[in-house]
Amino acid sequence: MVVADKPDKMTAREAKRLQTRERLLGAATAEFKRTGMAQADVGAIVAAAGVAHGTFFFHFPTKEHVLLEVERREEERIAKQLRKYLRTHQDVSDALAEAVRMIMDLERRLGEALFTDFLALHFSPTRPPLEGGQDHPLIVLVAERIEAARASGEIDDDVIAMNSAVFFLLGLYALLITTHDWPNRPELVDDYLTRTIRGLRAQH
Template sequence: MATGMTTRETKRLQTRERLLGAAIAEFKRAGMAEADVSAIVGAAGVAHGTFFFHFPTKEHVLLELERREEARIAKRFAAFAKTHDDLASTLQEAVRQVLGLERRLGVVLFKEFLALHFSPTRPPAEEGDDHPLVVLVAEQIDRARGAGAIDPDVDAMNSAIFFLLGLYALLITVDDSQARKNLVDDYLTRTLRSLQPAVRPRR
């Protein structure tokens, strides 16, 4: 129990956790659009209206899941980056973290997670909305640029966004297979190659 929390506050958080867990399980089974709120509240052992007290819409469940998963990925990626200073390793780690997210969520929920992630109509997040993995990848690209390892004209933030958008698109459009693994490896190689300093023609 968190220090200073009342019994009522603790019970409210426990109820929210049960609802979140039940909702994620239902989303994995049926997808967000087809998810049955009655099944969710039944699994959580609460009244129907309790769901909407904690989560005004089903999209708000995904927002909470997004916040938690992004924090988890950012923490792991930042720890890795502290001991690896080459861009190839850190971009490969970003790929591993995203693949880990896909495994945890399952194919259906992963696709819906990303759809909401980039939706222009997504509900506002309660605790910021800066997509920390993008920021961390941009920091690694910027560090490589400062060390002279990549082209000095590279825009670190744009490159991070392009890299992750391309990775997400590849994962949700190609079934999990050896062919997809090969495509991901090739995508990483081509991304790194695109960041290399341009070869200037001799005069």
């Protein structure tokens, strides 16, 4: 009987652990939105989550690990949505425009402070290693769509898909975090998208 009961007890323990982790993640995300990661108070996070101070570090060795988890989830969510979109929209310009829309939606949901921290960690050479899953799935997905467009002759044959995906997303991220309060920001983003697509198009 003892052996048979062990799986149930382990499952309950694991469920409790995951619930605690989710509470901490939610509380930390809210604190990061309010203050930015660097100024976030772990004491405030554990108080909001209703756990002991040491519990935070049991689940997340550093505040950067919290942000890494947010990054992983958001990138997977966006990549999943974009992959679904691409089933019915094959034109590369539509794909890049949808990627822009999704990233700007992410910025609105995260807020300026957290979005800036998100991007700083995203490309940091010292970011903690990602445990499991694909690193930067959005870049990979955009590169795959650009490569498909290159193979079909939709864009220039000399285009290197992964390089173009990195250039496109890096440029977009830089544009967004440096023009947050600019009144002409929508026009700048539209122009950036137009010029990116024009640069990819096959020259006849």
